Amino acid sequence: MGRNLAGFVLVKRGSEVSGNLTVWDMAEFFILRGHRRRGIGTEVAREVWRRFQGPWEVRVMQSNLSAHHFWDRAISAFTGEAPRPVFAEKGGKHWKLYSFNSEQAAAKSLGPLESA
Numbered sequence: 001m002g003r004n005l006a007g008f009v010l011v012k013r014g015s016e017v018s019g020n021l022t023v024w025d026m027a028e029f030f031i032l033r034g035h036r037r038r039g040i041g042t043e044v045a046r047e048v049w050r051r052f053q054g055p056w057e058v059r060v061m062q063s064n065l066s067a068h069h070f071w072d073r074a075i076s077a078f079t080g081e082a083p084r085p086v087f088a089e090k091g092g093k094h095w096k097l098y099s100f101n102s103e104q105a106a107a108k109s110l111g112p113l114e115s116a
Ligand SMILES: CC(C)(COP(=O)(O)OP(=O)(O)OC[C@H]1O[C@@H](n2cnc3c(N)ncnc32)[C@H](O)[C@@H]1OP(=O)(O)O)[C@@H](O)C(=O)NCCC(=O)NCCS
Pocket: 029, 030, 031, 032, 035, 036, 037, 038, 039, 040, 041, 042, 043, 059, 060, 061, 064, 065, 066, 067, 069, 070, 071, 073, 074
């Protein structure tokens, strides 16, 4: 993929929506326009979930429909399951909230030989 900056990700501990202090929260996730629709976002998300293993929350503004498509696809490809997001309101903001465990999903997708 070369060495050009294609975007940025910020990860932090603690939910902004559910109140769970232990989850990883995707605080920011941005791919620059010229780099979109090439699979970079999907690949970056997978790498982040593998590096930060454990319970995850990915929250998307309810109005950000293109991001809904993106996360539906990226999360189902990573976990191997259809995502079951919930809708939540916090402080006047409306979110679509995906919850999953990246450790279990990574172990499943790597299989016993590669994860050993
Ligand atoms: C959403 C975003 C991260 C996607 O990054 P990306 O690198 O373009 O994503 P990918 O190329 O990996 O896309 C994988 C799939 O997600 C879906 N998808 C991605 N962008 C989409 C869009 N704008 N509209 C509809 N579906 C989209 C498609 O199914 C796509 O597969 P396809 O290109 O074969 O159709 C990027 O558009 C972005 O940074 N947007 C602005 C910031 C933002 O909304 N961040 C998310 C905040 S929660």
